[in-house]
Amino acid sequence: MKISIRRWFRRGAAVLACLGVATGFAAGASDPHYVVTNDDALSSNSVTFYTVGANGVLTLQQQVLTGFSGIGGGYFSANRVVALDDESQECVYASNAFTGEIVGINVSTLAVGGSAYGSTTDTGITNGIGLAVNAQYLYAGFSDFSTIGTFQVQPGCSLTFVNDTSVSGLQGGIVSAMAIHGNTLIATYNDGSIESFNISSGTPVSNGDKQNSTAYIQSQGATYPNGIDITQDGHYAIFGDTSMTTSIEVSDISSGKLTKTVSYDLGGVINSSNIMLSPDETLLYISNSQGDRISAAFFNANTGTLSSGCTSSKLINYVSSWSYLASLGLENTTGTGGVLYVAEYGATSGIAMLQVTTSGGTCSLSELSSSPVVDPNSPGLLSIAAFPPRSF
Amino acid sequence: MRTGLKCLLGMAVCGFSFVCSMAQCPPRPQPSTVVQDALTLYSQNGVLNAALALGHSIDSAGYTHFCYKYQQGANTAEAPTLRLNQGDHLLLNITDDLSNPGAQSKSAMDMSAPAGATCGDGGPATLQSTNVHFHGLNVSPTCHSDDVLTTLIQPGTPGFQYDIQIPSDEPPGLYWYHPHVHGFTEFQVNGGAAGALIVEGMEKYRPEVTGLTERVFVIRQQFLVPWVPGPYELTLNFEPTAPFEGPEPIIQMKQGEKQFWRVANATLQDFMPLQVWFNNVPQKLQLIALDGYPLAEPRSVETILIPPAGRAEFIVQAPPPNSYSIFTVLDYPTGPTGNPDTAQPLGIIQLSDASSKLALKVSASTVPTAGRTPTPPAATPKTSIPQTPPPQTSQDHLKFAGLKDATPTTQRNLYFSEEFAGTNGPIQFYITVDGQKQKVFEPNEKPMITTHVGAVEDWTIQNRALETHAFHIHQLHFMMLEVNGQPVANQDMRDTIEIPFWSGKGPYPSVKVRMDFRDPTIAGTFVFHCHILLHEDLGMMHKIQVLP
Numbered sequence: 001m002k003i004s005i006r007r008w009f010r011r012g013a014a015v016l017a018c019l020g021v022a023t024g025f026a027a028g029a030s031d032p033h034y035v036v037t038n039d040d041a042l043s044s045n046s047v048t049f050y051t052v053g054a055n056g057v058l059t060l061q062q063q064v065l066t067g068f069s070g071i072g073g074g075y076f077s078a079n080r081v082v083a084l085d086d087e088s089q090e091c092v093y094a095s096n097a098f099t100g101e102i103v104g105i106n107v108s109t110l111a112v113g114g115s116a117y118g119s120t121t122d123t124g125i126t127n128g129i130g131l132a133v134n135a136q137y138l139y140a141g142f143s144d145f146s147t148i149g150t151f152q153v154q155p156g157c158s159l160t161f162v163n164d165t166s167v168s169g170l171q172g173g174i175v176s177a178m179a180i181h182g183n184t185l186i187a188t189y190n191d192g193s194i195e196s197f198n199i200s201s202g203t204p205v206s207n208g209d210k211q212n213s214t215a216y217i218q219s220q221g222a223t224y225p226n227g228i229d230i231t232q233d234g235h236y237a238i239f240g241d242t243s244m245t246t247s248i249e250v251s252d253i254s255s256g257k258l259t260k261t262v263s264y265d266l267g268g269v270i271n272s273s274n275i276m277l278s279p280d281e282t283l284l285y286i287s288n289s290q291g292d293r294i295s296a297a298f299f300n301a302n303t304g305t306l307s308s309g310c311t312s313s314k315l316i317n318y319v320s321s322w323s324y325l326a327s328l329g330l331e332n333t334t335g336t337g338g339v340l341y342v343a344e345y346g347a348t349s350g351i352a353m354l355q356v357t358t359s360g361g362t363c364s365l366s367e368l369s370s371s372p373v374v375d376p377n378s379p380g381l382l383s384i385a386a387f388p389p390r391s392f
Numbered sequence: 393m394r395t396g397l398k399c400l401l402g403m404a405v406c407g408f409s410f411v412c413s414m415a416q417c418p419p420r421p422q423p424s425t426v427v428q429d430a431l432t433l434y435s436q437n438g439v440l441n442a443a444l445a446l447g448h449s450i451d452s453a454g455y456t457h458f459c460y461k462y463q464q465g466a467n468t469a470e471a472p473t474l475r476l477n478q479g480d481h482l483l484l485n486i487t488d489d490l491s492n493p494g495a496q497s498k499s500a501m502d503m504s505a506p507a508g509a510t511c512g513d514g515g516p517a518t519l520q521s522t523n524v525h526f527h528g529l530n531v532s533p534t535c536h537s538d539d540v541l542t543t544l545i546q547p548g549t550p551g552f553q554y555d556i557q558i559p560s561d562e563p564p565g566l567y568w569y570h571p572h573v574h575g576f577t578e579f580q581v582n583g584g585a586a587g588a589l590i591v592e593g594m595e596k597y598r599p600e601v602t603g604l605t606e607r608v609f610v611i612r613q614q615f616l617v618p619w620v621p622g623p624y625e626l627t628l629n630f631e632p633t634a635p636f637e638g639p640e641p642i643i644q645m646k647q648g649e650k651q652f653w654r655v656a657n658a659t660l661q662d663f664m665p666l667q668v669w670f671n672n673v674p675q676k677l678q679l680i681a682l683d684g685y686p687l688a689e690p691r692s693v694e695t696i697l698i699p700p701a702g703r704a705e706f707i708v709q710a711p712p713p714n715s716y717s718i719f720t721v722l723d724y725p726t727g728p729t730g731n732p733d734t735a736q737p738l739g740i741i742q743l744s745d746a747s748s749k750l751a752l753k754v755s756a757s758t759v760p761t762a763g764r765t766p767t768p769p770a771a772t773p774k775t776s777i778p779q780t781p782p783p784q785t786s787q788d789h790l791k792f793a794g795l796k797d798a799t800p801t802t803q804r805n806l807y808f809s810e811e812f813a814g815t816n817g818p819i820q821f822y823i824t825v826d827g828q829k830q831k832v833f834e835p836n837e838k839p840m841i842t843t844h845v846g847a848v849e850d851w852t853i854q855n856r857a858l859e860t861h862a863f864h865i866h867q868l869h870f871m872m873l874e875v876n877g878q879p880v881a882n883q884d885m886r887d888t889i890e891i892p893f894w895s896g897k898g899p900y901p902s903v904k905v906r907m908d909f910r911d912p913t914i915a916g917t918f919v920f921h922c923h924i925l926l927h928e929d930l931g932m933m934h935k936i937q938v939l940p
Binding site: 071073074075076077078126127128176190219220221222223224226242243244270271273289290291292318323324345380382 | 728729812814816829830831856858
């Protein structure tokens with residue numbers, strides 16, 4: 001059944017890809033500056049490009065059909081869309097959870113450059129397909145059978161499948177999120193455990209450091225790592241926890257392996273599954289995924305420690321239009337990142353826009369009056385990415 | 393929990409497993425026909441002896457549903473209403489006809505055999521296993537009685553005999569029975585496997601019902617895939633309801649009459665604010681009992697909220713001629729992460745002179761019982777509550793009498809909570825005793841609460857989740873004391889109660905209830921849980937042990 005569906009979608013994809021090229025979705029901008037979504041649409045998935053205008057306000061620029069299908073939901077922390085700003089090419093890659101294809105889109109032309117799929121078990125119907133990319137390889141975490149697919153980045157934003165690696169958590173969990181830095185790939189599993197891999201040869205090879213997180217142990221399974229970010233120097237891995245509070249964990253990975261995480265309970269706002277460091281690494285942005293607001297904690301990149309920062313007010317149209325918050329993006333690649341963007345999942349999905357300010361050891365997060373910008377192409381938006389991406 | 397694309401997943405994982413199965417369940421009534429009461433079986437000489445088999449079918453719309461089958465000659469009746477008196481024995485033989493090999497595939501949930509499944513057939517707990525919970529009955533939690541922790545009935549075995557001793561002081565009222573195998577309760581209740589059980593004698597405590605024609609309505613709910621909270625269908629005594637402007641079940645009444653309606657919310661997860669409208673105007677209903685326990689005084693209300701598994705018994709006045717009259721459920725807000733419980737009519741109320749013929753009451757003595765436990769002759773079918781008011785009996789003779797004035801021996805705080813790692817899961821559902829670690833139910837777990845026969849405990853139950861939950865405890869009713877820290881106007885006895893969602897800030901919504909463990913009959917180990925059945929199946933449940 002699954003194979004026939006995949007074939008059907010691939011035939012359709014070929015047609016749609018041709019149509020996309022023929023109609024010439026050219027942005028024409030010499031210095032593109034976008035926030036992009038993986039719309040995760042069920043029947044005809046797409047990536048929607050928003051231009052970043054004055055004061056960080058987003059304007060819908062163009063929808064690019066991937067030619068495949070999403071699932072309209074899944075893990076908060078799986079990055080379904082990632083950006084690559086390499087010396088040789090500028091690409092956005094998006095996953096199609098239902099059929100398993102990874103599609104590359106050329107940012108300069110806003111056209112599909114190519115697509116690839118992994119093995120027959122490489123799909124993400126249950127909870128999506130998370131991505132992580134560097135200049136050589138793209139890694140896809142497939143949630144159905146917990147495999148990490150390795151794809152080689154090719155010119156023209158195309159990909160070729162290399163192989164896939166079966167992974168699982170200490171308790172048999174499924175891969176939920178991934179992040180890469182240098183030769184290290186770090187994964188979270190949905191059972192409270194985490195693991196790092198050596199990707200120097202392309203294919204992930206476990207570093208033998210699979211372990212349950214501290215918060216998972218302390219809570220006896222009630223809290224577990226979900227989203228991941230890694231500091232610019234590769235010294236620390238930071239985990240946003242699925243939790244009844246705002247729970248963050250930090251692991252020293254300077255040895256090349258995960259060490260026991262240090263757990264921070266930062267307050268009462270529910271769930272902290274998505275996180276993102278500011279470009280200057282002074283703030284950690286936290287999407288209170290199950291709640292109605294965004295938090296920020298102060299981060300000391302020298303010590304890897306966190307302290308309480310600030311929390312936004314209730315975001316506009318919570319419940320009436322959307323019900324979950326997910327991935328984060330930033331306007332700028334320097335400082336605290338300028339305007340902070342957050343995916344809002346719901347009947348009317350969109351992107352919230354928040355102004356970040358810091359002063360004298362305090363911070364604030366204020367939603368822009370024009371927020372949110374609606375994503376009319378998404379039945380359930382969970383993943384966004386900024387282009388150009390943060391440098392690490 | 394919200395939908396997403398779980399429907400696709402659900403079909404891929406499990407939904408197809410029944411496609412080739414035989415239609416085992418009896419045909420169900422067509423839309424827009426007159427609603428009939430279920431076949432009713434009465435106790436005789438202190439005993440109701442009956443045999444039911446659990447089967448399943450797929451209807452023309454593709455819905456898989458389970459059913460309780462009662463063999464009536466060559467015909468099969470579905471989910472009969474069981475009627476007993478205080479002090480009676482219910483001898484109920486349950487066989488498991490879920491023999492379809494295609495049903496072997498399990499759900500996405502990883503379920504294992506309950507430890508100590510030593511009652512009945514034992515073996516692993518699967519979608520094909522079953523048992524029965526007698527919801528609301530204040531009876532023993534031991535093997536052959538109302539035990540859901542150690543009893544398993546497997547396909548292909550001779551069946552299992554329940555022997556329920558109805559206490560002599562059992563509150564008269566409406567109860568219900570349904571499967572309760574951990575991990576699969578929702579599947580089996582989905583759309584079908586549920587029936588009413590009535591302990592007779594309401595008129596002794598609430599003489600207002602004397603002489604009234606009685607209707608027993610069981611509201612069921614079915615999803616295409618049981619654990620996918622997407623579109624669903626409600627049925628009234630198995631007759632499909634429809635959203636507004638669709639064909640509705642027809643409830644007939646005689647002009648000018650009052651009827652005594654006994655309504656069970658046997659849905660999987662629907663919180664139901666019930667109303668009766670005449671020409672779009674809500675009418676006053678005379679509330680007689682909640683959860684099978686007669687109220688201290690009748691109450692005139694426009695809306696009766698019953699959570700999933702709750703029951704309400706009330707008197708309805710027939711509509712005036714030429715009016716548009718409906719029995720309806722209103723919207724109920726279940727919170728940011730809750731499932732939409734939408735308004736819709738449950739039936740159109742029409743005037744008719746034929747209403748006295750509506751209640752289908754067949755003598756169980758006519759039913760062949762080959763291969764099953766013999767069924768004794770049944771009592772004469774009744775069409776209404778006795779005509780002559782009996783002397784009113786004080787509620788002091790009912791179970792839990794004096795609870796209001798009892799001194800609590802223990803105070804406990806419990807709370808509901810949830811965690812989402814994404815929109816589709818994994819989702820953790822917890823009910824926790826404050827101070828203990830949050831964990832999902834495991835069949836081999838130790839009791840989260842241990843108490844003793846004789847204890848009277850006040851429990852404050854908070855909802856720290858962003859959706860409404862329905863608290864239920866087996867083997868006993870509890871007394872309502874407070875809602876959100878404020879004393880309630882009516883200290884009703886309940887066995888299931890809604891606890892509204894937390895908005896995300898401010899105090900957690902809560903109820904405070906009084907638990908009565910003074911009856912030695914209930915010594916043993918049983919469970920408390922959320923009666924949103926998906927939550928229960930996913931572990932929002934724990935054990936309580938009442939030591940002798």
